[in-house]
Amino acid sequence: MxxxxxxxxxxxxxxxxxxxxxxxxxxxxxxTGVTRAGSTNSTPKFPDGLAIKSVDYESVADLTAAFAGQDAVVSVVATAGIAAQKVAVDAAVAAGVRRFVPSEFGINTRRVGGTPIGAILAGKIAIVDYLKEQAAAHPAFSWTGLSTGLFFDWALERGTLGFSVKDKTAIVVDSGNEKWQASNLPQIGQAVAGILSHPDATANQYLGSASFNLSQNELIALVEELAGTKLAVTRVASADIQKKGEEKLAQGDFRAFIDFLHVHNFADGAGNALAPADSANELVGLPYEDLRATVESWLKKAGAL
Ligand SMILES: NC(=O)c1ccc[n+]([C@@H]2O[C@H](COP(=O)([O-])OP(=O)(O)OC[C@H]3O[C@@H](n4cnc5c(N)ncnc54)[C@H](OP(=O)(O)O)[C@@H]3O)[C@@H](O)[C@H]2O)c1
Structure with a gap:
């Protein structure tokens, strides 16, 4: 054990x-917080008293030394650092780390190989493939991938969920009835803690977690009810969004990711809500959250209530 x-x-x-x-x-x-050598992010972002190591991410030797004595490594590196995680995986194996959690935290990348969105996420897919190889070769080493769906509270604050209370507008893909996976950021932290608290049950698995599965129509109805206002809805067809994304990708424009993401989540029949069988919530007993409470708290903070 x-x-x-x-x-x-x-x-x-x-x-x-x-x-x-x-x-x-x-x-x-x-x-222990590990940051890239030269980064100035750590001082304001890490809690007081946390052990911090500043390391050259290109050096297996330096990362191996930084990982000595660590049971697990959790990578939350930016998209720009996804491919470079291979060095961290090698270092984790060399240092005798038992569990590596790669920087996934989005859509389930195990399901999108061979698709346009999978092409954009190829770096994430390759790292999970590499982790599987390493775990097979080194039985004391293991990994857990975590898909979280959209960062929901973060997206509400950034206004990227397709509606505006201020302008009283909403854009809805297809019927708006498709359910999608979404997580508030603290819940993702709890999911990672839950996974590492149940290391045997979660070893060498690609799991998902969620605060809730919801549809665009549910979200809009809730916002309308809580804010006491109607939103004027514009409907767009997922086929048109997909086409726009493919045109962008053909020109090397990776902003196509957002188009593909909307289709992946919102298109009728997409089927990418978190299923109980794939769920870390079920496995580690992490409660789902209350959509109404999340939206209400955000509306209050945004001064719309
Ligand atoms: N599901 C969603 O809605 C959603 C939204 C956003 C992101 N994500 C995913 O969540 C994960 C974390 O994203 P985030 O937005 O939290 O990341 P972020 O804020 O962009 O960056 C996280 C940290 O990564 C380090 N970093 C930056 N560039 C790096 C590089 N080139 N190589 C290695 N490390 C680098 C930095 O830490 P130091 O300076 O301390 O080294 C930075 O503070 C990613 O996998 C991303 O794809 C998902």
Missing amino acids: VSIKTVAVLGGTGNLGPFIVQELVAAGFTV
């Missing part, structure tokens, strides 16, 4: 990382 007590977190200074660090610390793990 594997026991995980010490955890190194790479990229813990960005949008998601601080929530993972916070929830790991709250769950009783001994956390």
Whole structure:
């Protein structure tokens, strides 16, 4: 039976990382924040008193030394650092780390190989493939991938969920009835802590977690009810969005990702809500959250209530 007590977190200074660090610390793990040599992100972003190591991410030797004594490595590195995680995986194996959690935290990349969105996510797919190889070759080493769907509270704050209370407008893909997977950032931190607290049950698996599965229509109805206003809905066909994305990708424009993401989540019949069989929530007993409470709290913060 594997026991995980010490955890190194790479990229813990960005949008998601601080929530993972916070929830790991709250769950009783001994956390070390690892940042890229030369980065100035760590001082404002890591909690007071956290052990911090500044490391050259291109050096297996330096990362191996940084990982000595760590039971697990959680990578929350930016998209730009996805491919470079291979060095961190090699270092984790060399240092005797038992579990590696790669920087996934989005759509389930195991399901999109051979598709246009899979082409954009090829770096993530390759790292999980590499982790599988390493775990097969080194039985003491293991991995867990975590898909979280959309960062929901983060997207609400950034206004990227396709509606505006201020302008009283919403854009809806197809019927708007398709359910999709979404997670609030603290919940993702709790999911990672839950996975590392149940190392045997979660070894060598690609799991998902979610605060909730919801549809665009549910979200709009809730916003309308809570804000006491009607949103004027414009409908767009997923086939048109997909075509636009493919045109962008053909020109090397990776902003196509957003078009493909909308189709992946919202298109009628997409089928990418989190299924219980794929769910870390079910496996580690992580409660789902209340959509209404999340939206209400955001509307209050945004001054719309
Ligand atoms: N599901 C969603 O809606 C959603 C939204 C956004 C992101 N994501 C995913 O969540 C994960 C984390 O994203 P994030 O937005 O939290 O990341 P981020 O804020 O862009 O960056 C996280 C940290 O990565 C480190 N970093 C930056 N560039 C790097 C590079 N070239 N190589 C290695 N490390 C680098 C930095 O830490 P140091 O300076 O301390 O080294 C940075 O603070 C990614 O896998 C991303 O694809 C998902």
